[in-house]
Amino acid sequence: MRHPGPAYLYRLFDVAGDLLYVGVTRNPAQRWKYHARERRWWHEVAKHELTPFAERAQAEAAEKQAIKAEAPRYNTCHTPRHSMICNKKLTPDEREAWAWARSQDGYPQE
Template sequence: MSPREQHPENALYRFYGATGELLYLGVTHDPKQRWAQHRRTQHWWLDVARTEVEWVGDRATAEAAELAALEAEKPRYDRHLSGIYRNEVPSTVRRHADPEAERKIQNAVRVLAHDIRAGVFPQWTVMPSMGSLSDRYSMPVMAVDTALSRLDFQENLVARLDGRTVVVDPREFSGEGLRGHRLTLVLLRHHFEVRPFTAALAAASLRIPLNTMAQHIRLLTRDGAVRKKAAAQEFFLAP
């Protein structure tokens, strides 16, 4: 029987380091599958010494619990739009001990940086997934992953928001404090396109606190980029 069949609800999970520090938390309906993804793609996986799983109900309940936990517990490697936790430079930014792996990483940095500067990936757009970039350039996923971290921390050509979403060259905001609402607009377009959304749905989708999302929506509505449906709590993006 699969984890999903055993537990029809969703799991809020936490990863701790050897000293008890909370490294990461997230939600999933299938911990085994999700953790396998972390193992393949996340540089901090080798630091995980202990896990905790809490089954919390349907997806909306789980995401609400996740947002509350992110705000209260501030895991080392979780990032969201109300601020990036940069307690230390990720280990992926440091030189790899394996010379061949380091050569592949440096090649990925060079190629991606060239194409970003050349406009292949325009400013203020969300880059393709790491898997898509890996296929496009015939590079290992881990080389692409590490290259994107270096382009974030060392070159400031991209911003990695949650380990997955990468925005190209967002020069107009810093890595601390409330993010620019223009970045929020980029992510709203990426997630919703022409679909209507509520502030709560947008907050859960972008993994930021509801009150922060409400501030961004007010600013975007003022600027005409977001419009509110009459007599409803739904919003939609202006063409």
């Protein structure tokens, strides 16, 4: 557990309501700025949902469960379609590029 204390589980959706990404943060505004700067898919985000948790560990457990159950397009771990990437030592930029390529149906094969 990295940061004890309250945290939010967030879900990001596109204009059609499709789930793009699920994550955890203590500071949503700061996280949105990071995504806007670092994630090539950020322009697709039309809506977000926040669920508060008293402890970060609870939010992280809910995140893992939500990713497995809801299969967001750009998450790179906890989904069967992205299992390969979680088992490799990739930089965050490599993970991002890999996830984006998979979302475009041009993903690398194992």
